[in-house]
Amino acid sequence: MIKIYHNPRCRKSREGLAILEDANKAFDVIKYLEDQLNTNELKAIISKLGITPLELVRKNEAIWKSDYKGKTLTDAQIIEAMVKHPKLIERPIVINGDKAVIGRPPESILNII
Template sequence: MIQIYHNQRCGKSRNCLLFLEESKKEFEIINYLNTPPTASELTELLKKLKFSPIELVRQKEKIWIENYKGKTLTDNQIIQAMVQNPILIERPIVVKDDQAIIGRDLDLVNPFI
């Protein structure tokens, strides 16, 4: 089943959700700000995305700039930062089977789903 890691305050995420609704395909919404992924769930997402942890971080977020920017962090520390501050996770993430993409560009989401 398709999953979307969704932030209702994000326009790109809302657009992706609307696109999925219009596709008539079955999917699950994960409101990751309300139910943040665990470190192991994030690690699994990173594998599906084929990303390093830093590639999933929204580095322009105030929390990142004030607390983490310029520091030398391990991958595990970056993952923990996202677990503790899920607003740092790039969105939306669309997952299908063992693959995932960042769903900001709907032209990429369409062939993916």
């Protein structure tokens, strides 16, 4: 089953959702700001994406700039920050089995569906 980690207030996330709808594929929508991810879920997503935790961070978010930017952080600390402040998580994330992409640009979702 395809999953999209979605923020309805984000234009790119809405575009990613539209791509899935247009593809006529079954998928689950996870509104990760409401149903927050735990550490293990976030680690699994990062592993499927094949990236470092820092690559999943939205570095222009105010909370990142005020609390984390310029600090030397371990991967565990970066994941902890995203669990605590889910707005820091880049979006949308689409997972299809063992494949995952960050939908930026949204068209990259087409590569895994």
